Amino acid sequence: MSNITVQLPDGSLREVPTGATAADLAVAIGRRLAGDALAARVNGILCDLGTPLSDGDTVSIVTPASDEGRDVLRHSTAHVMAQAVVRLWPGAQFAIGPAITDGFYYDFRLPNDARFSDDDLERIESEMRTIIAENQPFQREEHTYDEGLALFADQPFKVEIISGVRDGRGGDDESEVSGSLVTSYRNTDSFRDLCRGPHVPATGRLGHFKLMRVAGAYWRGDEHREQLQRVYGTAWESAEALATHLEFLEEAARRDHRILGRELDLFSFPAELGPGLSVFHPRGGTVRRVIEEYSRSRHVAADYEFVYSPHITKSVLFETSGHLDWFSEDMYPPMELDEGQAYYLKPMNCPFHVLIFKARQRSFRELPLRLFEFGSVYRYEKSGAVHGLTRVRGMTQDDAHIFCTRSQMRDELANLLTFVLDLLRDFGLDDFYLELSTRPEGKAVGSDEDWQVAEATLADVARAAGIETVRDEGGGAFYGPKISVQARDAIGRTHQLSTIQLDFQLPARFDAEYVSSDNHRERPVMIHRALFGSVERFIAILVEHYAGNFPTWMAPEQVRVLGVRDDHDEYVDKVRRRLRAAGLRVVVETANEPLGARIRRAKVEKVPYILVVGDSDVAEGTVGVNSRGSDTPERGVDLDEFISRLGDEIASHGSPERRRGT
RNA sequence: GCCUGGGUAGCUCAGCUGGCAGAGCAGCUCAUUCGUAAUGAGCAGGUCAGGGGUUCGAAUCCCCUCCCAGGCUCCA
The missing domain is CATH 3.30.980.10 (Threonyl-trna Synthetase; Chain A, domain 2)
Known part of the structure; x- marks a missing residue:
């Protein structure tokens, strides 16, 4: 009987009898492999172990742990x-x-x-x-x-x-x-x-x-x-x-933002409001305010202008924009006012920003013009589609529209991508990939040529960013293709966050123009971008990413001060006022309950720092520091030293966990 | 919107083939004054999601509506 020769993944050659199968090859290579073998890849094609081999085949054996x-x-x-x-x-x-x-x-x-x-x-x-x-x-x-x-x-x-x-x-x-x-x-x-x-x-x-x-x-x-x-x-x-x-x-379930949101008293979904509508409680409101304020300051630094627009509008706006043609399924039905005039809740902010652009004649000298708004929008999601804060019917987008010339478009997009990734890193998300979503089949406006230019530009920018990019064919919006930033969280799940969309259509539909350097009227290009996506959804992702253990700068309550006995109250109040004066969010709990019970409650509520003060602290001007995630408190820390330490931690967006390297 | 499963106190849940609505935690009051993850006692808390029906009698059985979960479709 003659033999045939096959090539193994490491490049080596092996002879097996004519008519041998992939299973026979596995046996010939080794007993352990033969026992593990599930299937084979022959010349690149996945097949059964029973597949007969031919002379010259390249064969790898497929084992379970792959x-x-x-x-x-x-x-x-x-x-x-x-x-x-x-x-x-x-x-x-x-x-x-x-x-x-x-x-x-x-x-x-x-x-x-x-x-x-x-x-x-x-x-x-x-x-x-x-x-x-x-x-x-x-x-x-x-x-x-x-x-x-x-x-x-x-x-x-x-x-x-x-x-x-x-x-x-x-x-x-x-x-x-x-x-x-x-x-x-x-x-x-x-x-x-x-x-x-x-x-x-x-x-x-x-x-x-x-x-x-x-x-x-x-x-x-x-x-x-x-x-x-x-x-x-x-x-x-x-x-x-x-x-x-x-x-x-189970770990994912423990991090569920809907559960943590209730346990940490961050937000809720009152049944009286209806599906997909949330309210933020004081603690969740603090987290949200910190996030929004930080975002604003970064946008100011990046030369964005801040604008505001109403929540409802006459139908003509969305007729012009095309939303009523392409997006009406996702819009709340109109209110009829003033003898048949229809008003709609806005599902997107973009048409308003185009009107702001159009409010007066624009010069090329003003471009790129970057208009930013925390814009609340309403979308009539199917009832079965709503989910916690990640899929809601009322949400606030950190929305901006950049008006620029065609020649500015590429640089603007490249800078924007850097801006986005930097901002997300500041929130502790640092593992990304990009997704490029192209023209949706049968649900798009605009010329083929515009779409091709837009898709090519985005692909170019994504490539230049040097971050892994995957294509999502047909996943774009009706007015243009988009790049979205996908972030991996602490337990390896990916979430779509920022979206950057290129749009040649809306400026044309609204007849938006600027005057060029050679005194012609030109059409601007519009870039839509939301970095958090929606603030609600971003908070949900952060809650799950941190399992409720917010970094100190975002924590609703940064320090809780506990006196050992109530005769320490005076010193407790002094500590509280010092911390407040340093700009820290601090809460005091008086000694009506045993210290252990108060510590436990603060731990359960995931407060980053618990300060316990007793006789020796009153005498020495110190505090006992119990930091989140640690079970070994630090006694006798100088109060000024603690405040300075915490200031550094907040400035660097750190957390007690990161300080200890856990 | 569709499929499956749910909805009992603020939360987690028990409540059997229909027969007096319960527990723990949280809350309030009082007592307790304590050095790092639960002090004790007492009190209060409910239209059993809402509506209709069957029944002598419904948290329990039937119907409708609302809301929630997991999917499908859709999507930030």
């Missing part, structure tokens, strides 16, 4: 779930079941329009464990389109997928069908699923999974089509990896 390996085992786990559901609900139809970030899902239609309940998850999970214990093989089979249609005749979603691919449609179902032929994976005589693969060799390789929740999901993501029952699960390569993921979810 992105590809996890994808394979998640996808295979989805198949096991489908089989479990079919066993428990004979006649169930299944649609699509891909691997996703951290797990998988599968969409079903149950017989008699039955619905999954939360209790069903346990039953399904238990049936899945049985299937895994049976160690069923995943057997790949290839079929013609007609054979495929016959095999899945009782699975209408599969039939739609097969015929869609056959007719050259539905290429998005890439995890189900691969194009030229139909493949399926058979687990038992009675269960097979349409699938491109690859899959693990047998169900026994799976098991570190948990079903998470049941949800409705539209067939093919189209809200006009049937809604199916989706079951989400998470799956990992080991029990430890699964446990780590579940702990991550």
